[in-house]
């Protein structure tokens with residue numbers, strides 16, 4: 001797929017990894033709609049097309065696609081990451097993790113597919129932890145594992161018109177509020193001995209969007225960390 005002139009929606013695209021994906025798409029000639037929840041000013045600096053929605057509300061997902069469309073590409077990037085073990089997680093926190101990390105991308109994909117009559121592509125942002133059983137963030141991890149399965153299932157469901165792939169980052173940026181040092185600790189002994197960058201994640205997303213014969217794939221951009229299983 002040639003990205004020139006393609007209309008793309010990037011959820012949570014105003015800051016951090018989402019921003020890197022937005023900027024790489026713009027350099028490639030795409031017209032990018034930046035979705036935001038709270039980062040209005042950052043979104044409006046990035047693109048003349050900035051749309052607000054709280055994706056915990058599933059009704060807002062279809063509305064967002066309608067407002068942003070007609071779309072050629074959807075990038076499901078918005079997320080939250082809560083450290084919660086199974087014993088400590090509350091029903092409300094579990095619902096929130098599944099809401100933004102699984103249900104919202106699912107609803108957005110359904111709405112995108114319904115309007116993408118001329119075909120298109122979806123990229124989901126996962127996490128290299130899906131290859132592990134990291135008990136420190138169980139609800140988040142379970143939601144991302146389900147999103148990996150949704151990637152494959154939707155790839156089959158929406159073929160041949162729409163391709164659905166995913167990027168699984170390793171530790172790129174520490175969660176807002178924590179230090180860069182903690183990211184380095186999380187990285188542990190990466191086989192490639194360096195942290196991936198937001199730009200590396202964007203490169204992989206653009207590769208998958210352009211690759212006309214690839215669907216249902218997950219590309220790990222994690223310095224090889226997924227090879228270590230639970231080795232964090």
Ligand SMILES: NC(=O)c1ccc[n+]([C@@H]2O[C@H](COP(=O)([O-])OP(=O)(O)OC[C@H]3O[C@@H](n4cnc5c(N)ncnc54)[C@H](OP(=O)(O)O)[C@@H]3O)[C@@H](O)[C@H]2O)c1
Nearest residue numbers: 012016017036037038039054055056078079125171172173
């Ligand atoms: N950072 C890493 O090192 C890392 C590692 C592994 C995987 N990943 C994955 O890569 C993707 C990007 O990571 P990131 O760290 O850049 O993401 P992030 O900063 O945690 O979140 C991205 C954006 O999601 C939006 N968001 C959160 N809750 C929302 C809601 N209820 N409704 C609508 N938008 C909401 C926020 O937008 P506003 O700012 O506009 O409120 C936020 O800026 C995520 O899917 C993440 O799971 C990241």
